Amino acid sequence: MPTWKLRIEYEGTRYSGWQEQRNARTVQGELRRAAEELLGEPIDLAGAGRTDSGVHALEQVAHLRCRKRLQPQELLYGLNDRLPADIHVLSLQPAPGSFHARHAALRRYYLYQISTRRTALAKRFVWWVRDPLDPVAMQRAAGWFVGRHDFRSFAASGDKEASTRVEVYESRVERWGDLILYRIGASHFLWKMVRRIVGALVEVGRGALTDQQVLHFLSGNERGPAAWTAPPSGLFLERVLYEGDPPPGELRPALFRA
Secondary structure (H helix, E strand, O other), rough: OOOOEEEEEEOOOOOOOOOOOOOOOHHHHHHHHHHHHHHHHOOOOEEEOOOOOOOEEEEEEEEEEEEOOOHHHHHHHHHHHHOOOEEEEEEEEOOOOOOOOOOOEEEEEEEEOOOOOOOOOHHHOOOOOOOOHHHHHHHHHHHHHHHEEEEEHOOOOOOOOOOEEEEEEEEEEEEEEOOOEEEEEEEOOOHHHHHHHHHHHHHHHHOOOOHHHHHHHHOOOOOOOHHHOOOHHHHEEEEEEEEOOHHHHHOOOOOOOO
């Protein structure tokens, strides 16, 4: 049975996340519909990460298993011809039959875009924060997240992960014109973890939260970060790394200037 590794970009605004759900439109559901229409058979399809409702992807990775054998370009063009305009398969390649997009992933990177001004053109891809923010203070606080920590204070209730301990490899804030960009790379992520970290960093940038308070959240089970959950509009799944893949390079805006 042929197995394919797909790299996919999508705008998540119109979707209830990546993962298929009953009575909801999802990215995985649209991709399955397109593939089964093209191939004329049921398929096995899974992604590397379950992005939430409204969250975007610069590079989601999925595996697709099917019985029908097509040439790579035939499958690529056939899928994209059947997908809505806000979902696009960037590339696909044959993969070993044992390849699993989620289980084989080693690291995942997310990018968040905060706009420091009101924007008419990019509002679906940023969080506009009206208050003045201090990116230097935000970067200093972001550094505390690097390493292995218990992120239960930053996880939504109902998260199904067995452990709330996560290894974070990169946590970085940079100013880019009217944008403040945040990248975080980790072994895995808990439900709403990134958006709550961003919310806490914005509170630091406003001067309403100290580094010591951030450290306190990393040492217990606190409810505070839930109140600061950032909106999904500014969040992108940036990269998923597998054996031999280099980490992301320069921190840059996702698509548009704010």
